[in-house]
Amino acid sequence: MSGLGKVVRSGVRRRKVQTLVTGLAATMAVTASVLGGSLLVASNGPFDQAFSRQHGAHLTAQFDAGRTAAAQLSASGHAAGVTAASGPFRTATVNPHDGSDAELPAGMSLPPMTAVGRADPGGPVDDITLLQGTWASSPGQVVLSTTYDSPVKRVGATLRFPDLPGQPTLTVVGLARSVSQTADAWVTPSEIASLTAPGTTGGYQMLYRFATAGTAAQVTADRAAVTAATPTGALAGVQSWLNTKQGTDRNTALFVPFLIAFGLLGVLMSVLIVGNVVAGAVGTGTRRIGILKALGFTPAQVVRSYMGQALIPAAVGTAIGAVAGNALAIPVLSTTAQVYGTTTAGVAPWVDVAVIAGALGLVTLTAWAAALRAGRLRTVDALAVGRTPRTGRGQRAARLTARLPLPRPVSLGLAHPFARPARTAGMLAAIAFGAAAATFAIGMGSSLSWAQTAKNHDTADVAIHTFGPPPGPGQRGPSAVTPVTIDPSAVTTAITAQSGTLKYYGTANTDVTVAGVSGSTTVFTFTGDSSWAGYKVVSGRWFRRPGEAVVPSTFMTATAAHIGDTATLEDHGKAIRIRIVGEVFDPHTQTNEVLTDAATLTAAEPAPHPASYYIKVKAGTNLGAYINTLNTTLTPLGISAETDQVHGTSDVILALDALTAILTLMLVAVAGLGVLNTVVLETRERVREIGVAKALGMTPSQTVWMVLASVVIVGLIGGAIGLPAGLALHAVTVPAMGHSAGLNFPAAAINVYPASELIALGLGGLLIAVLGALMPAGWAARARTVTALRTE
């Protein structure tokens, strides 16, 4: 081994704390960066690739066949900005039933379906991928989309349409995927006539690609061009590819801003820690540097030796971080891969390479900058260190703190940070980063908890499910869960007659279609006063009367609607207009929902049957006794009451919580180790002073107080800087996460810090500082006075 190699190796072994700190900082930064980078790629990659391969539709436009002709629509393919178009294809919205009557429980039906008549899956736009079977080539055949939410989704299954003349039946001959999600099913063009309800004209679908459609504003302009090229009022609705992409990528996208925030914190912290460690090693190793130079080391060799001491632990930390990042990313990425039917569930290799190279490059650069001083030191000056009095840094502070009415060990310690301003600044930054990370993480946890509460909206004490547990908003399953045997009035009579009942409401759900919105939209209907149901209103208000509705952000985005606008739902062939009066927070995935009074759907569903009832009992009511008594009435009806405990936590929120905890622990640990490193350096440098003080009668406990006092001011200032930084990061990241996932977080989800928590977090910097300083304080207290006095 060369002389340089020996020096590097001995330096790494000798400086265990610094080696550990550097390695951990690199691990944390690389873990967060690999996760963030891979998810950033994953949130764009598969969709974009599939969209490009299929020549996906930037705009899927639905036209009213009664207001335009096919020829006019064909001409719209030449509208300004259009680069390719497909269609017009005839469309029909139908309510299918399971043809075998065997695969669904009684009382359940399939979601409504938008069927499109296409002769073949190819074309200049929306080149559909046939996954199984064949394309529909003759009457009576249908190809189902993989996105059609139905348990009856296999080749060979049959679908019945008893509501239509002749009660046609279709056989599923294939399964296909349209990345643009242009339909739930495809049939031959001639089949559409048999699927169109009497008295309705059906519709046309046009698919467009544009020269520019990268932003919402560009898509809006493109839509305007198409509207201008078609008869007035013919355009019934549109679906932007940006919304489809956002809905598909929602879970993955939710992680990205969060991981970018942690990744940035991690990278900055790593640079800081590595710089601090190397500068500290140079500072405390001055005499050693002098000896090395006296032995013939060139300045470049000295610099390289210190860079090596940082690079070895950083390389190990980077390797561990890369493995950890890949391991944590795979479960999330595999979900994404399933959505697109791809098999690449791993992190893109270039992400690993880029992160590893970037991390090591950054460490090299930082270590080089910090080690330059070692190369420049004059040998004679370096050798003289410890034998000449130090210059007057920190003397004024020492004089000032000596005047404070504090025990002398404490006032001695308080002056220490002022003797080494650069080192103190490094420690300050580490503490500020740690405090910011803790503040950010606790806020993130509270915001996610808020989101979970909003999702659960479990404000009721008692629940009665007349047909098994309800799917709840967003939990799409077999829809139109409708009890067929329970008389609603019998249930409500039992509830109102029960003493202890404060208030109650009933809820049911049904699927409808909304023009221009892909797939079905689930309408949740409420009977009774539902204003206390626990839904979080982002803007506007809860509905108060039939005809009014509240919708989640996703619905508003998909329909380009605003509060005060109206939308038309198609339910059992009836058009029902609703006025949107509020936006509710709903973190469920890929679900269009409408929440309204049950009476809103009276025209289509005159006798609503609530699937569930939720009851709030009066204060002081014994819940167990209440339920038991209520059940004596309900049991003969075949149903029962139970406590309403919907305290489940979504997998995404669990994953985010776990990641928050892991990354924050790592950041705070690195911050604490940064403090530890600085205090160790400081203690080593001051070991002679400590020895003198002990020789003069300073006890071990006074020594501990002195060392702890040396970090108090820095800890307080670090906390004071870290707290607002963490708050700002939280205030930026949470809305960004919502935006990525198509959700709007209200102020209540962002202003989640109670005053007591703010005070505690403000003191977090002090806690990090004291925890980091405890160990070196113990070392200082235990240091043998004789040895300390001998130390140069």
Next chain:
Amino acid sequence: MMTTPVIELSGVSRRYEEGPAALDDVSLTVKGGESVAILGPSGSGKSTMLNLIAGLDRPSAGTVTVDGVRVDRLGESGSARYRRAKIGMIFQFFNLLDDLTVSDNVLLPAEMAGMARGEARRRVAELLDALGIARHARAYPGRLSGGERQRVAVARALMNRPPLLLADEPTGALDSASGQDVKALLNDLNADGQTIVMVTHDLTLAQACATRTVSIVDGRIAADIRTEATR
């Protein structure tokens, strides 16, 4: 001349893991008012003896009693309190704290001991005045000459009025003139009744300041001679 023993070393040995004993079955009594110079070559054990008396180290065998305190039985905190009350120390390289002023350096032992601030300040002024360095009270040690720094160290050592003053090569880092200055100072202190134990290579220091010279060779007392300091 006082006759009460201030230091009593009885059968004291100090052995380290490797090598011969640094001190081997040493017994020594120092009475109040004596000025004892401990002489010997490097590695003879004289600094070890000083450390044992100061409570900075513990003997492997034997007992160390200083002013009635069994120093060899004290723990870390106990020996710190013992040093505050019983010992003043002077080092070869002064060991002043560079970021404290002269007066703050001198004040330090009193502050450790919890002496009232006003009383401590009066004592500092009195000591600095007596040692002729009052004009440097607000200066930092880095600006003083070696002799002046050692005077500050002496002032600090005397701050808590210790019954015993220990000096480790007190003139070892000084030029000739400063060395003479320190010798005179130690003589004056001893003349006022201060018990002093100094470790030195410097025979002239021993001759000038010591009333008794103890020579140590290979961890054992080779000679113990009462002398009359050439004052």
